Amino acid sequence: DKNPAFPLDSLVAMTEGSIGYWLQNALQNALAERNIDKEVATIVTQVIVDAKDPAFENPTKPIGPFYSEEEAKVEIEKGKGTFKEDSNRGWRKVVPSPKPVAIKEIKTISNLVETGHIVIAGGGGGIPVIEREGKLEGVEAVIDKDFASQQLATQLNADLFVVLTGVDYVFVNYNKPDQMKLEQVTVSDLHTYIEEKQFAPGSMLPKVEAAIDFVESGEANTAIITSLENIGSLIHSNAGTIITK
Template sequence: MERIVIALGGNALDNGKSSIDEQIEKASETFLRLSEIINNNEVVITYGNGPQVGEIYDKTGYPLDISGSMSQGLLLHILAMAYGSLKISGKLKKNIVPILTNTVIDENKYTLKPIGPFFDHKIDDTYAMEMNKGYRKMVKSPEPASILEIDSIINLVSNGYLPLAVGGGGVPVEILNKKYMGFQGVIDKDLSSSLLATLLNAKKFIIITDVNNVYLDFKNKSDPINKISYKQMLEYYNKIKFEEGTIKPKILAALRFIEHGGEKVYITSISNIENMESGTVIDRN
């Protein structure tokens, strides 16, 4: 039995057009594919919220931290419904604990991250083209520094539960005048998941995305990376201009996890999870 953090991409549930029923169905398929790992290891599952938080933000006009917390509630419900049905059927054994998570950020360190649906034209100057798929809104994505609910998460996973946590990287908060205040941005889910995996002393970190491998030429999906050492991946990271807001933070999250004591990172798609050794596997050595 190993301690593992699994980070689910937001697009694994919603491509920006999926109904709630379709998202529950996709979540069920995801949990079913992960069932062997979940049943036989100490696991924490994190999840992205890019499509959902953008939609909530656009439709309600609420600040990004509030929109982020609302998206966590929505996605925790979807994941819980999907998981619960599989548990009733006996395919999953553990009890899940959905946790609305807050992440303290370093407001002085941030990049930009795309959220929400794709558009075929630029709405305003805050929108940018992403991977030739269309225009998405770009918002501040601050560095995660600590996770407020970490003690609860450690306690739960140590006692045989499956926590669902750090949705969308967690609600971004900063400390101002000895108070927690919401920050107007969206934290990268993979960087927060990497931090979580380190704090949990996890051995493995699995990043689920929409491709089977990381590619040296990610734009054209050519030259896939298979098994690779931390040292070689670090060299690629420093030399190659990987896409900001998409694959680049996933690679950075993987490197940070290994730098802080992790043993192995898998980056692959949910359809390839049964054969994830054929995905991108980053090893400490």
């Protein structure tokens, strides 16, 4: 007999906790090796979304296993949600991807940051919750991790927001003979490139949009998009795509 499926908000919480632990443990060991006396804490983070977000009417984010068309139709008939074909690989459940409105644990995270602790938060975009009559309720949705991170950075009044991805730079004309890496770029340049459809939806586009939102939210804010491998060069020589007003 199959175990009953956990609701999605609980699955996000479980994943946040386990990956948070792995990161926390690795960071604590790395700090100890270098004799750095710093505490690391993981906060299981609830992210508030708007119940009236239009995303709830149009679920787009594929989750979970692949089904055959027949299996998917059985799940739909059982009232198990919306299923769509995913790039000829089979049918998958799709859930809404609403925009984050606020980070519920922001005061806790802020207190820890201000007292010098390293905080791991907002894993996987955070646990999506809506406010109903003063109470928080988990909902079946997946929040875009780039927008959730941007919301966290903005609410912490950070002045630098670094988005890590698979490439050292954001490119225009990506993978074409005339591809060009963006090094120093302004928000208005990026708006132009977005209009030209330079960034792939679901991969680079949300990262660029989150970076723009962050830079626009404060007077001297800077956002950087680069890879984890390039982070050393970023610290020493500002390598990566640097976005300013």
